[in-house]
Amino acid sequence: SSSRLSAHAEAETKEWAAGAVEYATPERYSIDHPSNNVPPHIAELVGRGLHLKEDHPIGIIRAKIQEYFAGLDDEFTVFDAEDPIVTTTQCFDDLRIPPDHPGRSPSDTYYVTDETLLRTHTSAHQSQHLREGHERFLCTGDVYRRDEIDASHYPAFHQLEGVKLFDEDELKVQDLDHDEWIESGQCKMIADDLKKVLEGLMDHLFGPCEKRWADDYFPFTEPSFEMEIMYEGEWLEVLGCGVVHTEVLSNVNMPERHGWAFGLGLERLAMILFKIPDIRLFWTDDERFHSQFEAGQITTFEPYSKYPPVFKDIAFWTPEGYVENDFFELARGVAGDLVERIECTDEFTNPKTGKTSKCYRIAYRSMDRSLTNEEINELQDNLRDQSAELELEVR
Secondary structure (H helix, E strand, O other): OHHEEEEEEEEHHHHHHHHHHOOOOOOOOOOOOOOOOOOOHHHHOOOOOHHHHHOOOOHHHHHHOOOOOHHHOOOOOOOOOOEEEEEHHHHHHHOOOOOOOOOHHHOOOOOOOOEEEEEOOHHHHHHHHHHOOEEEEEEEEEEEEEOOOEEEEEEEEEEEEEEEEEEHHOOOOOOOOOOHHHHHHHHHHHHHHHHHHHHHHHHHHHHHOOOOEEEEEEEEEEEEEEEEEOOEEEEEEEEEEEOOOOOHHHOOHHHHHHHHEEEHHHHHHHHHEEEEOHHHHHHHHHHHHHHHOOOOOOOOOOOOOOOOOOOEEEEEEEEOOHHHHHHHHHHHHHHHHHHEEEEEEEEEEEOOOEEEEEEEEEEEOOOOOOHHHHHHHHHHHHHHHHHHHOOEOOO
């Protein structure tokens, strides 16, 4: 099945490369619509296809995972060229994510229109592929979320999702209600199969390693689990997974079917395996980064520079309903990848006025050159000026 899988993946990749121009079109994402909150610096990232570059750390990890699945008895179809714009139905409703879930808020999610958005997870394609009749598949792609700013968070990253449905004949499930299904031997069999497959995947990536499982919660799987591995002396969380929720399968008119699903972040695995210290590096064009990697090889990243950071503080009174992610997004818009970290260093509420003040320390650092005080002062002044858009009263 290995050649079948890779041939399909290759055809998909060529198809995507041919249509890549369409995805790498910033004006497709930053459109004139009252709900649109996709800033130019995010629109520029879409369609870069890091997961398809054979000699990029993200592409190397993706290929290694696909190689493992190609060696299993089941054949998995590979999807790695899906449109990054999805509907709220695909991204949320089909997956039982409730209307008031914080993940739907514009402070967390990039909306193109009120009903379409940049996918926040590759699970957004799960229902579509199930409806098309695919019963075992892997789906990889770039996903987008507003987030905090530090070495391990970036508003664009990559996920790989896997789904496997089981044959009805094999399971022989009688009419069970939801609770009976969760307690059934068949549900346990699916969970055991899932764990066995994923434990094998971790051995394939990290070499034989100690693993442990914990119960978790996701709206679209039940039961749900998270997996940790012992690597170089510490426990690391590597993925989330579970038995596909019966309602998710009912949503795609497959109430009688059952199976499992998992999702993992490729940056997280690549940062561990290649020892890459900062998530911004994946997006650099610097040859000193790219020349260190080749297809199929996991090598330790050699840092080529450690330019000093420049620290600046900003303090302001916050309006009612202030959401930190909105300020972080503003800072990324002003300074792009020069913002390395933002942390809140002080917060107090004035007892007389009831107003709250926050002070943030911003670390600016370039990966490939020394920054001048002048250019950072200019960025900091811009940030202070633009804070007014969020009704922040700079102190």
